[in-house]
Amino acid sequence: MSRRLQSALLVAFLLAGYYYMAVSASRTKGTTFDEAVHITAGYNAWRLHDHRFDPGNGDFLKRWATLPLLFSRPNFPPLDSENWRTAEFVLFSHDLLFHAGNDPDAILLQTRCMAALIGVTLGFLVFACSRRLFGSAGGLVSLTLFAFCPNMLANGALVSTDLTLATMLLASTWCLWRLLHTVTWTNLLLSLLAFSLLVISKMTAVLIAPVAVILIAVRFFNREPWPWSLREKTSLATRGRQAGALLSLILLHCLVGWGVIWTTFDFKYVARGDPADVTLTLPRPPPDSEVRGVIGQLADFCYRTHVLPEGYVNGMEQLIGTSQRRASFMNGHWAIGGQIWFFPYTILVKTPPALFCLLALGVVGWAWPRKAKILPDASAPPSARSALYHSIPLFVLVAVYATVAMRQGLNIGIRHMLIVYPVFHILAGSVALSFPSRQRAVEIAVALLVGWYAVDSLSVRPHYLAYFSGVAGGPAQGYRRLADSSLDWGQDLPGLKHWLAEHNPGDREPVFFSYFGTGDPDYYGITGNRLPGFPDWRKLEVFTLIPGYYAISATMFQNLYTQYYGPWNRVYEEKYQAALRNLGLTETSMGADAALENSLQRYPDPYWQDQYGRLERLRFNRLCGWLRATRRAPDDNVGYSILIWKLDAHDLHDALWGPPLELYDKPAIKSAPAHSAN
Numbered sequence: 151m152s153r154r155l156q157s158a159l160l161v162a163f164l165l166a167g168y169y170y171m172a173v174s175a176s177r178t179k180g181t182t183f184d185e186a187v188h189i190t191a192g193y194n195a196w197r198l199h200d201h202r203f204d205p206g207n208g209d210f211l212k213r214w215a216t217l218p219l220l221f222s223r224p225n226f227p228p229l230d231s232e233n234w235r236t237a238e239f240v241l242f243s244h245d246l247l248f249h250a251g252n253d254p255d256a257i258l259l260q261t262r263c264m265a266a267l268i269g270v271t272l273g274f275l276v277f278a279c280s281r282r283l284f285g286s287a288g289g290l291v292s293l294t295l296f297a298f299c300p301n302m303l304a305n306g307a308l309v310s311t312d313l314t315l316a317t318m319l320l321a322s323t324w325c326l327w328r329l330l331h332t333v334t335w336t337n338l339l340l341s342l343l344a345f346s347l348l349v350i351s352k353m354t355a356v357l358i359a360p361v362a363v364i365l366i367a368v369r370f371f372n373r374e375p376w377p378w379s380l381r382e383k384t385s386l387a388t389r390g391r392q393a394g395a396l397l398s399l400i401l402l403h404c405l406v407g408w409g410v411i412w413t414t415f416d417f418k419y420v421a422r423g424d425p426a427d428v429t430l431t432l433p434r435p436p437p438d439s440e441v442r443g444v445i446g447q448l449a450d451f452c453y454r455t456h457v458l459p460e461g462y463v464n465g466m467e468q469l470i471g472t473s474q475r476r477a478s479f480m481n482g483h484w485a486i487g488g489q490i491w492f493f494p495y496t497i498l499v500k501t502p503p504a505l506f507c508l509l510a511l512g513v514v515g516w517a518w519p520r521k522a523k524i525l526p527d528a529s530a531p532p533s534a535r536s537a538l539y540h541s542i543p544l545f546v547l548v549a550v551y552a553t554v555a556m557r558q559g560l561n562i563g564i565r566h567m568l569i570v571y572p573v574f575h576i577l578a579g580s581v582a583l584s585f586p587s588r589q590r591a592v593e594i595a596v597a598l599l600v601g602w603y604a605v606d607s608l609s610v611r612p613h614y615l616a617y618f619s620g621v622a623g624g625p626a627q628g629y630r631r632l633a634d635s636s637l638d639w640g641q642d643l644p645g646l647k648h649w650l651a652e653h654n655p656g657d658r659e660p661v662f663f664s665y666f667g668t669g670d671p672d673y674y675g676i677t678g679n680r681l682p683g684f685p686d687w688r689k690l691e692v693f694t695l696i697p698g699y700y701a702i703s704a705t706m707f708q709n710l711y712t713q714y715y716g717p718w719n720r721v722y723e724e725k726y727q728a729a730l731r732n733l734g735l736t737e738t739s740m741g742a743d744a745a746l747e748n749s750l751q752r753y754p755d756p757y758w759q760d761q762y763g764r765l766e767r768l769r770f771n772r773l774c775g776w777l778r779a780t781r782r783a784p785d786d787n788v789g790y791s792i793l794i795w796k797l798d799a800h801d802l803h804d805a806l807w808g809p810p811l812e813l814y815d816k817p818a819i820k821s822a823p824a825h826s827a828n
Contacts, residue, residue: 157286161277161293165270168297172266172306175612179789180669181247181258182639185309187668189261190243192216197226199416200423201461202432203239206469208352209414211265211314218260225250236431240668240685248670262307265314269306272317273297276572279324279544280579283537288579294600295508295575298607300617301500302572305565311352312565318348319547320572322358323365327543329399330369333378338399345403346410353469357551364546366396411462421461432464477710478561479633484708484716484818488559493552493567499622499631500564504603505574511595512580537580544573563635615639616790625790626783629704638704638791640667645788646701647674653699653786659796660698664770666705682770684711690763692747694740695773695802700795707774707793713767716818718775723810726772729765733758737807772806779811 184207191203192212196219204212227234227245234242247254276296281289296302305313321344329341348355376386376395386392415421422430445466452463478485480492516538551569560566581596610617610625616637618628628637643665654661661678665671668685678699680688683706709715714722730736739749750758777795784793797805 153286157290160290161274164290164293164297165273168273168303168306169266169270171297171611172269172303173263175303175614176262176266176307177259178612178644179641180643180674181254181667182308182310182641183635183666183668185258185261186243186247187239188212188309188311189216189219189257190239190246192261193219193224193226193246194423196220198229198423199418200430201415201421201459202237202430202464203242205421205461205465206353206467207311207465208314208350208355210318210347210350211268211309211311213414214268215261215264215309217264219257222256222260224252224257235429237433244668244670248673254670254673258309261309265309266307268314268317269302272302272313272320272572275317275321275324276575279320280576283540283576284579284582288582291508291581291596291600292575292579295505295578295603296572298604299505299571299575300502300607300610300614301564301568303607304614304617305568310565312568315348315352315354316568316572318344318351318355319358319361319551319569322348323361323543323547326358326362327365327369327540330365331376333376333380333395333399335380338380342403342406346407349407349411350414353465357554361543361547361550364550365543368542368546408458412459415459415461419456419460421459421464432460434464434467476560476562477634477715479708479710480561481631484710485561486559486715486818488557488561490556492561493555493564496564496632496636497567497570499618500636501571501574501619502603502606502617503619503621504599504606505578508578508581508596508599508603509574511592511599512578512583515580515583515592537583541577544576548573563632563639565635613789613791615641626787628790629707629793633705633708633710638666640665640669640703642789642791643667643669643671643674643676646792647676649786649788649794650676650699660696662695662698662700664702664706666703666711682706682712682767690759690766692750692762693743694746695769695806696742697798697802698796700773700797701788702774702793702795704791704793707777709771709774712771714771714817717778717814718772718810718812719814719817721817722768722771723813726765726768729761729768732761733765735765737803740806769806772810773802775810775812776805776808 187204188207188211191207192209192214193216194200194203195209195213196216201209224246227242227250231242231245232238233245246252247257273293273296277289277293280292284292302313322341325337325341325344329337345358348358370389370392376392378384378386378395386395418425421432422428424430449463449467452458452466453460476486476488478489478492480489480495483489548570552567555567581592606619607614607617613625615635616625616628618625618631618637622628622631631637646663650661657677661676662681663671663676663678663683664681665683667683671680679691679693681700681702682688683703705711709717714725733750733753735746735749739745750762752758753761782795785796786794788794
């Protein structure tokens with residue numbers, strides 16, 4: 151068997167293994183926060199040509215993932231509902247999955263199988279880039295790292311636009327760099343394809359502009375001729391000819407991208423499925439929104455001139471109008487508006503240490519490469535210097551993306567920095583450069599590190615989203631480090647159902663549950679008292695907190711999406727004590743549901759409902775603050791994202807009536823977030 155065939159079989163095996171690991175792990179999980187919305191938006195666009203739903207998250211992944219639904223034809227909720235007419239897409243998508251007579255698990259499986267194919271595409275791109283830079287050995291190292299990467303596996307089979315954006319950003323950057331060095335029909339068509347898919351992947355695709363500017367500057371700084379091989383082979387040597395050709399290519403890319411956008415939106419300006427029905431609402435941020443800026447002015451221009459579809463322009467507005475100030479939690483620190491070290495810290499604790507070791511070993515390979523004649527095959531670069539030069543687009547892409555991300559207020563999860571991982575995987579392939587007289591030692595070191603990396607990843611399977619390195623204490627300590635989509639994206643309702651069936655059969659113990667996510671606990675048969683969650687779709691019910699099981703989503707445990715955001719403090723304590731006084735409640739009157747209900751009935755309904763609703767939220771936050779302050783580890787967990795404590799009467803007395811153990815001087819912020827993450 152030839153070496154080329156062996157390499158091809160290994161590539162196929164690794165990509166198939168990645169696909170299997172990603173999809174099979176996702177089958178144990180329920181819907182994550184945004185999946186229902188993306189699925190509904192794609193299905194809605196296919197069937198009704200309506201583009202009012204979830205406009206800020208691109209269209210490509212949503213269309214691609216929902217192709218199987220055109221054949222399985224799940225039921226659509228009534229189109230005369232208020233949620234449909236006003237484009238309340240979170241509520242409408244919840245109806246489609248759980249209240250329209252559909253099988254949510256079947257819908258998730260069909261769409262996730264399609265989404266995972268984009269991950270396979272990214273894996274092949276990682277191999278191809280690394281092979282071109284470092285030869286076949288480097289390509290196989292890079293692909294192996296990709297295939298076992300917990301972050302790629304966690305997001306690879308989710309209907310989420312983040313992995314799609316990473317794929318298309320990397321593809322467009324790499325294809326542009328190749329085009330800047332040799333213009334052939336293959337390079338041109340690949341660049342046009344990658345760019346076209348990028349502009350409909352997510353609005354963050356705009357970052358390709360500064361990346362392209364830097365790459366063009368680097369390319370033309372070296373003053374080399376620019377080979378063209380279209381109709382005939384030629385070479386552009388003068389700056390004037392190169393500049394003219396470059397402008398032509400830029401214009402061509404813009405025109406093709408513009409045409410793809412209109413194609414995706416069915417060649418119609420109006421976002422409504424029925425252009426004649428003017429009662430259908432397309433939500434827009436307030437005209438005087440302080441975050442609109444230049445993008446807002448550009449959106450206004452597009453609305454006036456109809457140069458882009460209404461749904462696409464609305465997506466630009468929605469993205470900037472709701473993403474600037476979001477809640478975040480990082481290793482005991484809360485903030486709204488972003489923490490500059492959030493993403494570096496997140497990458498540190500969410501990355502297997504073996505990958506950092508391989509990158510460090512690769513640096514040695516850059517500095518002391520082995521001779522070119524013993525590189526793996528003819529596809530390898532002639533020297534480490536050449537490989538370093540052709541790695542420039544990778545460094546530029548990560549630098550631009552990280553700079554923008556660190557300056558933004560969107561600190562909600564590692565998924566917004568997924569682009570760094572395929573770049574890390576490619577660069578780790580530089581270990582194949584090796585250095586003189588130590589080839590065997592390097593091969594053994596690389597094999598051990600790759601093995602460690604794979605075992606580290608498999609140890610957390612199937613809970614890939616909850617991966618945290620040993621440096622951070624592992625997944626069991628993840629809730630102390632990060633929350634939201636870095637750990638808890640609402641995915642573990644099926645797991646909680648199984649846990650309760652095993653540990654609390656017949657509802658022998660009371661269950662209290664706080665859930666972050668858009669799944670439906672009722673669909674999974676999860677009963678018990680619902681504590682404050684997000685979105686908080688509960689009907690207000692009166693109940694006291696009594697001994698039993700307390701299952702709390704990690705995101706809610708850190709009080710990210712509650713009215714009283716962040717750690718317990720003197721202001722919240724005063725509000726809590728005031729709410730008790732206003733309702734005349736004592737520990738005795740709150741000792742049983744009947745006693746509490748009788749106490750509340752002394753007041754007019756609007757008054758006690760307002761006061762009790764406030765008290766209930768404060769009560770929950772005080773409980774979480776007590777658990778944090780005592781550093782009491784959960785008695786168990788579900789997928790590391792739902793934390794479970796069994797609390798007795800003494801615990802609850804200390805948490806709700808004793809002196810507050812967690813007591814900051816003032817709230818971490820003055821206002822709570824209004825929106826969840828996209």
